[in-house]
Amino acid sequence: MSIQRFWRTLRFIGAYTAANVQAAMEYRISFWMQILTMVANDGLWLFFWYTYFHQFPLVHGWQNTDIVVIWAVAACGFGLSVGIFGNAPKLAILIMNGGLDAYLGMPRYVLLHASISASDPTAWGDILFAVGSFLVLVRPNPLQIALFILLVLMGAFIFTAFTIIFCSLAFFVGNTDGLAQQLRNALITFATYPMNLFSGVVRLMLFTVIPAGFISFIPLQLLHQFTWPLLGGMIGFTVLIVLLAVAIFEYGLRRYESGNLMGMQS
Amino acid sequence: MNASIVNSRRGIRQRISLTAHKYIAILYVSIVNNLTYMVEVVFRSVFLIIFVYIFLQLWTVTYASRNLSSLGGFRISDMIWYLAMTETIALSLPQLTRQIDMEVRSGEIAYLLGRPCSYVMYRFAQYFGERIVRLVMNTIVAGLIAFIFVGPPPFTWQGLVAWPLVLLFAISIEYAIYFSVGLLAFWTEETAPFSLVINRLAMILGGMLAPLEILPQPIRGIAQVLPFSAIYNGPAHTLIRFNLGQFGALLLQQSITLAISCAVLAVIYWLATRRVSINGG
Numbered sequence: 117m118s119i120q121r122f123w124r125t126l127r128f129i130g131a132y133t134a135a136n137v138q139a140a141m142e143y144r145i146s147f148w149m150q151i152l153t154m155v156a157n158d159g160l161w162l163f164f165w166y167t168y169f170h171q172f173p174l175v176h177g178w179q180n181t182d183i184v185v186i187w188a189v190a191a192c193g194f195g196l197s198v199g200i201f202g203n204a205p206k207l208a209i210l211i212m213n214g215g216l217d218a219y220l221g222m223p224r225y226v227l228l229h230a231s232i233s234a235s236d237p238t239a240w241g242d243i244l245f246a247v248g249s250f251l252v253l254v255r256p257n258p259l260q261i262a263l264f265i266l267l268v269l270m271g272a273f274i275f276t277a278f279t280i281i282f283c284s285l286a287f288f289v290g291n292t293d294g295l296a297q298q299l300r301n302a303l304i305t306f307a308t309y310p311m312n313l314f315s316g317v318v319r320l321m322l323f324t325v326i327p328a329g330f331i332s333f334i335p336l337q338l339l340h341q342f343t344w345p346l347l348g349g350m351i352g353f354t355v356l357i358v359l360l361a362v363a364i365f366e367y368g369l370r371r372y373e374s375g376n377l378m379g380m381q382s
Numbered sequence: 383m384n385a386s387i388v389n390s391r392r393g394i395r396q397r398i399s400l401t402a403h404k405y406i407a408i409l410y411v412s413i414v415n416n417l418t419y420m421v422e423v424v425f426r427s428v429f430l431i432i433f434v435y436i437f438l439q440l441w442t443v444t445y446a447s448r449n450l451s452s453l454g455g456f457r458i459s460d461m462i463w464y465l466a467m468t469e470t471i472a473l474s475l476p477q478l479t480r481q482i483d484m485e486v487r488s489g490e491i492a493y494l495l496g497r498p499c500s501y502v503m504y505r506f507a508q509y510f511g512e513r514i515v516r517l518v519m520n521t522i523v524a525g526l527i528a529f530i531f532v533g534p535p536p537f538t539w540q541g542l543v544a545w546p547l548v549l550l551f552a553i554s555i556e557y558a559i560y561f562s563v564g565l566l567a568f569w570t571e572e573t574a575p576f577s578l579v580i581n582r583l584a585m586i587l588g589g590m591l592a593p594l595e596i597l598p599q600p601i602r603g604i605a606q607v608l609p610f611s612a613i614y615n616g617p618a619h620t621l622i623r624f625n626l627g628q629f630g631a632l633l634l635q636q637s638i639t640l641a642i643s644c645a646v647l648a649v650i651y652w653l654a655t656r657r658v659s660i661n662g663g
Contacts, residue, residue, distance in 0.1 A: 143571045143572070145570070145571055146570070146571035146572040149570075149571075149572060149575045150572060150574070150575050152575070153575030153576070153578050153579050154575075154578075156579050156582070157578055157579065157582050160579075160583065160585075160586050161582070161586075163586060164585075164586045164591055164592075167597055167598060167601060168592070170598050171596060171597075171598060172444050172447070172448060294422065294425055295425075298425065298426075298428055298429060301429060302429070302432050305432060305433070306432075306436070309436055309440065310440075312443075313436070313439040313440055313443055314439060318435075
């Protein structure tokens with residue numbers, strides 16, 4: 117892909133994200149209320165962990181700031197995923213209802229176009245919370261801030277790719293909307309608990325089938341003690357899961373049957 | 383004179399019986415409807431397995447790292463059974479607020495208000511039916527998982543007898559709260575944020591993630607007087623560690639909480655229905 121094409125794609129994503137935010141801001145009070153309540157929701161979870169570590173400091177070497185870091189990277193990664201690629205969780209429904217027709221006739225890449233055409237306003241609450249808690253409670257140095265940005269971007273790609281993989285199964289086995297939703301919930305849940313709690317087969321699963329380890333645990337390790345091999349592993353996994361998501365979607369698209377659905381893309 | 387009093391009493395009794403039959407029929411239809419989509423109900427229970435597993439790991443590590451045999455009076459098996467029961471209640475909550483919100487926004491409420499039954503009771507019968515199915519399924523799944531992980535439950539027969547009563551109070555309180563939030567759609571653009579915050583407060587201050595006994599003061603004191611403890615902590619406590627005095631106190635707390643919640647619901651409902659206008663068609 118040429119650099120020019122890369123920038124064009126970025127501008128395309130940026131334009132869609134801005135349009136989605138503007139559309140959500142049509143209902144201004146609702147938009148801000150959703151953001152604030154999501155900040156409150158994430159804050160309440162941190163409050164639980166605060167009370168937990170107040171009672172049991174240093175369980176398995178974990179402490180309050182570690183929880184802040186995993187919540188910040190997981191919430192920011194998830195927020196970017198549903199804030200920018202907010203339509204990806206609806207792909208299974210689109211596939212089932214023939215809703216991809218509206219994108220197939222467009223000049224842009226179908227998967228990207230379909231994924232960015234909606235945004236969840238609560239995502240900005242997650243991002244606001246994540247950035248705020250990371251800066252205020254962890255007090256990172258400039259290098260850690262740069263690393264945080266890189267890691268949450270990769271986390272967002274992993275979240276999105278994971279969603280696309282399980283939604284794309286709808287091409288082969290029928291409606292997978294419920295399955296994808298449950299697995300996304302599992303991914304988010306596992307990503308927000310200390311990884312040291314899990315061992316054996318479950319731990320292996322958390323670095324493969326439900327890659328929660330790559331969303332929060334590896335970033336935590338990198339922010340604690342940076343090593344190039346670990347960063348390489350993180351980048352490698354991100355590239356692998358994105359390619360897998362694209363391959364499954366592309367393969368499935370060949371089996372896609374139009375729903376003759378009349379639709380309008382504004 | 384006597385005959386007319388007897389007739390009047392019989393009439394009232396008949397009316398109550400007819401009304402009860404009406405809502406029991408709605409409840410029955412709701413249960414049958416939900417049993418039809420059993421696969422979906424089972425599917426939702428999968429998340430329960432994940433939660434119970436995570437809590438098992440978290441608390442096993444906590445007990446082991448501190449060399450604790452008991453925490454706030456809870457042994458590890460008590461703790462896991464407690465959490466399995468609170469999760470059973472929490473994850474059986476239907477999307478009530480969303481449903482009421484949608485009915486208000488779409489205008490469907492205008493048609494439902496015209497039916498020969500109370501909208502609040504109609505929805506309660508439906509909610510109750512859905513909740514019963516989910517509660518039974520969740521209890522089976524959570525019970526099995528907890529049994530596999532930590533062995534037989536520490537329930538007493540008194541706890542098992544008292545459980546349905548305190549559970550009925552708990553889900554009625556939740557109904558009044560989430561129904562009221564749904565009715566806020568008459569005034570606000572979105573009710574989901576309110577529902578989310580209430581849900582999270584209930585999770586943390588209601589004792590869903592940990593028994594209130596282990597929370598530090600003053601958080602514990604605040605949590606104990608909030609209505610959320612009557613929904614999760616109280617019922618699970620009754621089942622795990624039954625105590626007659628605490629059971630009586632819980633029933634009193636639940637009755638007061640339910641009365642206040644219903645009063646708030648009645649006021650909001652009254653204000654809301656004044657804003658409904660039906661224009662033929």
